[in-house]
Amino acid sequence: MGTAPRERAWWKDAVVYQLYPRSYNDTDDDGLGDLPGILERIDHLDELGVDAVWLNPIYDSPFADGGYDVRDYRSLHRAFGNMEDFYRLRDELHRRGIRLIMDLVVNHTSDEHPWFRRARQNSEGPYRDRYVWRDGEPGRPPNNWESAFGGSAWTYDDSVGAYYLHLFHEKQPDLNWSNPDLRNDVYDMMRWWLDRGIDGFRMDVINLISKPDDLPDGNPDLPWVGVEHFANGPNLIDHLTEMDRRVLSDYQDLITVGECVAAGVKDASDYVRPNGPLSMVFHFDHVMLDVDLEAGWGSVREWDLPELKEVFTRWQHRLDGWNGLHLGNHDGPRAVSRFGNDGRHRTASAKLLATFLLTMPGTPFLYQGDEIGMTNYPFEGPEEIEDPETLGRVQQALEREDVSFEDLRDVLRARCRDNARTPMQWTDEPNAGFTGGDPWLPVNPNHTRINVAQNREDPDSVFHHCRRLIELRRQVPVLPEGDYRLWLPEHPSLYVYTVSRAEREILVLLNWSDEETPFEPPAGLSPGNVELLIANRDVDRPLEATSRLRLWEARVYGPGGRETP
Numbered sequence: 001m002g003t004a005p006r007e008r009a010w011w012k013d014a015v016v017y018q019l020y021p022r023s024y025n026d027t028d029d030d031g032l033g034d035l036p037g038i039l040e041r042i043d044h045l046d047e048l049g050v051d052a053v054w055l056n057p058i059y060d061s062p063f064a065d066g067g068y069d070v071r072d073y074r075s076l077h078r079a080f081g082n083m084e085d086f087y088r089l090r091d092e093l094h095r096r097g098i099r100l101i102m103d104l105v106v107n108h109t110s111d112e113h114p115w116f117r118r119a120r121q122n123s124e125g126p127y128r129d130r131y132v133w134r135d136g137e138p139g140r141p142p143n144n145w146e147s148a149f150g151g152s153a154w155t156y157d158d159s160v161g162a163y164y165l166h167l168f169h170e171k172q173p174d175l176n177w178s179n180p181d182l183r184n185d186v187y188d189m190m191r192w193w194l195d196r197g198i199d200g201f202r203m204d205v206i207n208l209i210s211k212p213d214d215l216p217d218g219n220p221d222l223p224w225v226g227v228e229h230f231a232n233g234p235n236l237i238d239h240l241t242e243m244d245r246r247v248l249s250d251y252q253d254l255i256t257v258g259e260c261v262a263a264g265v266k267d268a269s270d271y272v273r274p275n276g277p278l279s280m281v282f283h284f285d286h287v288m289l290d291v292d293l294e295a296g297w298g299s300v301r302e303w304d305l306p307e308l309k310e311v312f313t314r315w316q317h318r319l320d321g322w323n324g325l326h327l328g329n330h331d332g333p334r335a336v337s338r339f340g341n342d343g344r345h346r347t348a349s350a351k352l353l354a355t356f357l358l359t360m361p362g363t364p365f366l367y368q369g370d371e372i373g374m375t376n377y378p379f380e381g382p383e384e385i386e387d388p389e390t391l392g393r394v395q396q397a398l399e400r401e402d403v404s405f406e407d408l409r410d411v412l413r414a415r416c417r418d419n420a421r422t423p424m425q426w427t428d429e430p431n432a433g434f435t436g437g438d439p440w441l442p443v444n445p446n447h448t449r450i451n452v453a454q455n456r457e458d459p460d461s462v463f464h465h466c467r468r469l470i471e472l473r474r475q476v477p478v479l480p481e482g483d484y485r486l487w488l489p490e491h492p493s494l495y496v497y498t499v500s501r502a503e504r505e506i507l508v509l510l511n512w513s514d515e516e517t518p519f520e521p522p523a524g525l526s527p528g529n530v531e532l533l534i535a536n537r538d539v540d541r542p543l544e545a546t547s548r549l550r551l552w553e554a555r556v557y558g559p560g561g562r563e564t565p
């Protein structure tokens with residue numbers, strides 16, 4: 001940025017890599033990835049050129065929900081390694097200029113956390129009030145709220161004679177954020193990690209932490225019953241503001257990313273407005289496009305490109321703050337299987353998706369495996385699934401309706417969170433080079449074709465395309481912060497947008513379809529003097545002479561001569 005001092009937050013120019021440690025790389029052959037395994041693959045991250053890594057939870061946990069059920073916030077699950085391994089990884093990342101973001105899971109704990117054990121044991125003690133309890137008769141829960149994993153959000157605890165709330169698994173009791181001691185302890189714990197040199201938090205379902213005291217029934221027709229009450233709740237802003245004042249503001253240069261379920265642009269603007277408590281949020285509007293709001297989990301809705309454009313355009317134009325960008329994470333299908341074509345056009349469409357993600361204003365989060373175009377897993381039966389959400393939903397459907405597992409297979413293949421959690425595919429060897437033991441989840445059989453080793457060798461691979469895009473983003477400062485403008489909003493297969501600032505304009509042309517499509521620059525779009533910056537296919541004609549875009553073709557044009565960041 002010339003000679004002027006950099007006052008911008010680092011995360012505005014960053015590309016973040018989301019790393020799911022359990023499935024990354026296993027060095028002790030227990031079938032589970034570990035921190036030394038990440039260290040062993042650190043050159044992969046370095047070569048890709050990412051600026052930060054977000055690690056999914058590595059804390060001590062009984063793993064009822066993949067580690068989102070924390071038993072001890074201040075120690076690591078032994079399968080991942082110990083604190084020495086952690087410090088080594090932190091230092092090696094930092095040495096390469098890669099920051100480290102940890103997952104903060106404070107809407108709930110594990111039921112094996114000492115707070116909950118004490119809460120259960122002693123009705124008079126200080127811990128009971130750290131969770132959300134209500135009196136009630138067995139079989140008659142306090143309200144109709146549902147768990148995200150199916151069934152009631154309330155479990156009757158015989159030993160206590162009351163219900164406790166769990167918006168997720170019954171082994172994940174919700175914390176009561178109205179309790180000041182609880183909040184103090186959470187803040188201490190956050191400091192404990194920040195003092196260990198991490199660079200920020202991704203905050204799990206942070207907009208669910210404040211529940212209305214009267215716990216009103218939810219609309220039974222919504223896919224997650226109660227969500228209009230427990231999402232974006234009454235004291236959420238106060239809690240986030242206090243967290244900012246008491247913890248975050250004491251540290252320089254942090255990134256704070258709030259995972260916000262059922263948060264619209266307006267809600268999110270309150271959380272990320274300039275000087276607000278969060279740097280950015282993850283919203284779900286685009287990943288909800290294939291959910292049929294009436295039929296819920298058990299169906300997959302057809303969506304079209306104008307709808308997708310509308311979502312991203314709305315967030316670009318209306319959010320009062322910085323955008324967090326993602327096309328997939330550990331909670332759903334693979335990006336190329338959901339938004340691209342994971343069959344014949346896998347490589348081209350995975351590159352198109354990467355082009356999109358990495359040319360949008362905001363901070364892109366690239367999920368592990370997407371840099372090589374990993375796909376969904378061909379699930380055959382429930383024995384291949386670990387994900388408690390899928391198992392819970394399947395069980396609920398089987399109990400309620402006249403369906404068999406076979407009837408659910410297509411939905412499950414489209415939705416199961418394990419699609420994104422199968423082991424990282426490093427090589428074409430057995431178990432994809434992930435482990436010498438038995439992997440905790442099956443390895444996708446397509447690892448013989450789709451793997452890091454093959455990607456690295458092939459200069460036209462998804463990996464090298466991602467690497468070049470990340471480099472380009474660094475060289476073209478317009479991209480992270482420019483003004484986004486959508487062209488051809490109703491076009492069914494072309495996604496065309498410009499990102500501009502001052503006199504500089506970047507033009508992105510994406511043919512988001514399986515068909516070759518005629519292209520004519522829309523009236524008003526006159527990007528003079530443009531140079532092709534990157535494309536996912538050979539481009540044999542200049543823009544003016546282009547009348548068609550090939551299927552899944554992606555091109556990025558901009559002014560000639562790159563800026564030095």
Ligand code: ISL
Binds near residue numbers: 330332389
């Ligand atoms: O995964 C989902 C849809 O398939 C969501 O409902 C998901 O549960 C929601 O986005 C919240 O996710 C986060 O909190 C959960 C945990 O299971 C997820 O892995 C985590 O990302 C509870 O901690």
